[in-house]
Amino acid sequence: MKYFDYAATCPLDRDAADIFIQASTKYFGNSQSLHEAGSASANLLESCRQEFSRLLGVDKAGIYFTSGGSEANYLGIMALLSAKRKNGNHIITGAAEHSSVYNLMKKLEREGWEITFLPMDRNGKIEFTRFIEAVRPETVLVSIQHGNPEVGTIQPIINIANYCRSKDILIHTDCVQTFGKIPVAPLAGWVDSLSTSGHKFYGPKGTGVAYVNPKLASKPYIEGTVHEKGFRPGTVNVPGVAAMTAAAQKAHSLMETEAQRIKKLRTAFIDSLSDVRESIEIFGAEGDELLPGIVGMAIKGLEGQYVLLECNRKGFAISTGTACHTGMLSPAKTMSAMGINGKQAKEFFRISFGRETSQEDVVDLGKMLAAIIAQVPAI
Template identity: 90%
Template sequence: MKYFDYAATCPLDREAADIYIQASTKYFGNSQSLHEAGSASANLLESCRQEFSRLLGVDQAGIYFTGGGSEANYLGIMALLSAKRKQGNHIITGGAEHSSVYNLMKKLEGEGWDITYLPLNANGKIELANFIEAVRPETVLVSIQHGNPEVGTIQPIIKMADYCRSKDILIHTDCVQTFGKIPVAPLASCVDALSISGHKFYGPKGTGAAYVNPKLAWKPYIDGTVHEKGFRPGTVNVPGIAAMTAAAQKAHSLMDTETKRVNKLREALIDSLSEVRESIGIFGTEGDEQLPGILGMAIKGLEGQYVLLECNRNGFAISTGTACHTGMLSPAKTMSAMGINGKPAKEFFRISFGRETQQEDAVNLGKMLAAIIKQVPVV
């Protein structure tokens, strides 16, 4: 099986796996324990915290390790709401946020918060003018993902953060799809909170991190919590965090070369579809506003799920959207946020590239998609 679903999850890097085993056997003490074994774990944990602060270019006092990106999103947003700078009950978010953010917003709506969901333009981007127009005197929080997980569009978070600062509005961004793939440090120092997830950059599943500006007086979501300075309950997964840190270091060291390589894979796949280009829709944008590793597509007249099953039958693993959305009858949230509904929305499927993807594999996938188009009558 040729894997083209790296935006959903990545295999664990072997070097990170070795670090996990070493940390599990040598640094097994609870990092909160006062004995020597606990102190050794605590020292390793703080070393990891320091490394993430270096990679993000932020104060290590604001780094908190979590059980994944979803938890980092949830707790990061709740921390900001507990530390809002002014009175108000209005929140702005994107119309295609990850389910962990979207579901939290729906929960907050039920508790009396007023939520604005911003649409995406034809390229999957939130228009800055629309964002500014949505801001009200009572707006206290903005939460918008940095990189879209379905079409790969990168949002203008730094510009949004600058505007939020001028209005005393706190801003959180979900960097799960972008950390380790493009530089995140330039925006990290501009926002009040961000989230990352280890398994998106070849770290272990069940690991993540949140950054919350340490200058904010946030309150623990669960009273009495002691782990991670009250940010989350539960024994800290030191081995997992150590492995995630190693994976993050490697991802950053390979970032430039991988970006160039993945861009070539993307171009090769698209070129292999030249004969059937009129039957294919490609979503997203180009250049610095696009994650090269994510390719959102549609074959006119064919449901994405059919394309996925045909790909699977022929030895290629692709997806019809984010894994957290799979199984639902509704189309991908990005399609709805872009104003694409009905049958055209269900035509969407996603191809995503990773370290193990070879150019030959990308070309063969393109040829196989072309064969599907030629064999099936497209209405």
């Protein structure tokens, strides 16, 4: 099976796996315990915290380890709501946010908060002018995803955050798709909280990082919690955190060369479809406003699920959107947010590249998609 679903999850890096095994056998103590084994785990945990603060360029007092991006999103947003700078009950978010954010916003809406869900343009971008128009005097929080997981468009988070500062509005950003692929540190100092997830950059599943500005007077979501300074309950997964940290270090060391390689793969893939270009549509922005490893596309006249099943039958693993959305009858949220609905929206499927993807692989995938198009009349 040739794997083209790296935006959903990555295989565990072998070096990170070795770190996980070593930490599991040598640093198995509860990091909250006062004995020597606990202290050893706590020291390792603090070293990892220091490293993430370095990679993000933020105060390590704001780094919290979580069970993944979803928990980091949930707890980060709730921390900001507990520390809002002014009175108000209005929140602005994107219409295509990850389900962990979208579902939380729907929950808050039922509890009396007013939520504005911003649509995207046809390139998958939230228009800055539309964002400004949505801001009200009672707006207290903005949560906008940094990189879209379905079409790869990168949002102008620094511009949005700068405007939020001028209006005493707190801002959270979901960096799950971007951390380890493009530099996140330049925006980390502008936002009030952000999230990452270990398995998106070759770390173990069940690990993540939330950053919350330590200068904010945020309150624990669950009172009486002692782990991670009250940020979350449950014994900290120290071996997982250590492995995630190793994976993050490697991802950053390879970031520039890997980004250039992925751009070449994208070009080769699109070139391989040149003979059938009129039968396909590729979504998303271009250049520096795009994660090149994500290709959101459609074959005109074919449902994305059919294309997925045909690819799977021929040994290629692709997806029809984010894994958290798979199984739902509704089309990908990004399509709806871009104003694409009905039959056209259900044509969407996603291809994503990673470290093990070769140029031969992408060309073979392009040829296979072209063959699918050739077999269907009147596309």
